[in-house]
Amino acid sequence: MSQKLPTILAEKIAAKSRIFTVQYQHLQFTNGVEVHYERLLGSQGGAxxxxxxxxxxxxxxxxxxxxxxxxxxxxxxxGKVDPGETWLEATLRESKEEIAHRPQTVELLDSVSLAAGYMTHQTHIVLATGLEPAIAEGDEPEPLEIVPWHIDDWAKLLAHPDFSEGRAYAALFLVLKHLGKI
Amino acid sequence: MSQKLPTILAEKIAAKSRIFTVQYQHLQFTNGVEVHYERLLGSQGGAxxxxxxxxxxxxxxxxxxxxxxxxxxxxxxxGKVDPGETWLEATLRESKEEIAHRPQTVELLDSVSLAAGYMTHQTHIVLATGLEPAIAEGDEPEPLEIVPWHIDDWAKLLAHPDFSEGRAYAALFLVLKHLGKI
Structure with missing residues (x-):
């Protein structure tokens, strides 16, 4: 089985709404088989x-x-990395807006996809430490509730029904490994 | 801060392509603030x-x-849970199609969301054991390559650049915890 990428025979925007863009792709695999796919285009800088x-x-x-x-x-x-922003700048901005803190140290642990088959979206998972109070106004419709949670209670967090995002599980997994806790 | 859900003032389909459906929602939060959101509608049964x-x-x-x-x-x-199928039936079908095995035991470990803010999609993470050879024809454009990987080498898998999905990390995390390996 070849790992050679399929050839893109055609692509175009199939649908567009205010925040979503769907791209159609006509691909030909190396065995000659042609397929018609659709995928969601994420923003350039990811989240x-x-x-x-x-x-x-x-x-x-x-x-x-x-x-x-x-x-x-x-x-x-x-949050989304805004156009012209780096992931580090986005981290500093979102930290102030969402948890009213600014980190002194930011480490990029990994970047993950959401659904490799049909989304181009990338999420950069960062560990933020050396947190100091600092506030910036966000665009949330209501104040966000900040919930402190000790990292050693990670199994309880994993089991919490309101903690549901696959990429949040991934972040917790990566941080536990990074800190040598698993 | 109230956990009372916002009121849906209006909703409609904002865009539709062959496989994606975008829903527009006009919401009013309990503090009176109104917002206009878009979200992707996943399939009923999830994946x-x-x-x-x-x-x-x-x-x-x-x-x-x-x-x-x-x-x-x-x-x-x-894979997607087809209309009329249960997650268990989908697991048995996809196992035969994608890895040419049928599990004798299937355990549902958790269900995760992809992006809680803008996708309704749910993925059911299942552990399949008691695997026996069994083949069914799938709809892939080329034969899938099956890659055996020992679970004790999980840290190497996590670091592999081609292993990128947040929900795959989540699945590995859940299985390691379930088996008492972390």
Missing amino acids: VLIVPLLADGTLLLIREYGAGVGRYELGFPK | VLIVPLLADGTLLLIREYGAGVGRYELGFPK
Whole structure:
């Protein structure tokens, strides 16, 4: 089986709404088979998912309404990397907006995809430490609730029904490994 | 801060392509603030992500072209739960189609969202054991490559650049915890 990439015979925008863009692709695999795919185009810079960790081992989670799941979701602060911004700048901005802290140290642990088969989206998972109070105004419709959670209680977080995002699990997994806790 | 859900003032289909549907929602939060959101509607039954584990600790991974990321992705077998199917039936079907095995035991470990803010999609993460050879024809454009990977080498898998999906990390995390390996 060849790992040679399929040839793109054609591609075009298939649908577009205010925030979503669907791209159609006509591909030919190396065995000659042609397929017609659709994929969602994510933003150029991707998104950051921030794991804010205080010196005593407390994670700062947020609880906010998730329109996708239609309920309040418990998770890590995150947001899109704006055009012209780096993932580091986005991390500093989102930290101030969502958890009212600015990290002194930011480490990029990994970048993950959401659905490799049909989304180009990338999320950069970062560990933010050396947190100091600092506030910036975000664009949330209501103040976000900050939920402190000790990292040693990670199994309870994993089991919490409101903590549901695959990439949030991934972030917790990576941080536990990075800190030598697993 | 109230956990009372926002009121849906209006909703309609904003865009539709062959496989994606975008829904517009006009919401009013309990503080009176109104917002206009868009979200992707996933399929009713969601998807299954299968962690196939042999008795000796070998995971059966697959390598297949991911149109979203535009390269060959290393990951777990998965697929949509078809209309009228249960997640268990989908697991049995996808196992035969993608790794040519049928599990005798299937355990649902958790269900995760992809992006709680803008996707309704749910992925059911299942552990499949008692695997016996069994083949069914899938709809892949080329034969899938099956990649055996010992579960004790999980840190190497996590670091592999072609293993990129947040929900695949989540599945590995859940299985390691379930087996008492972390």
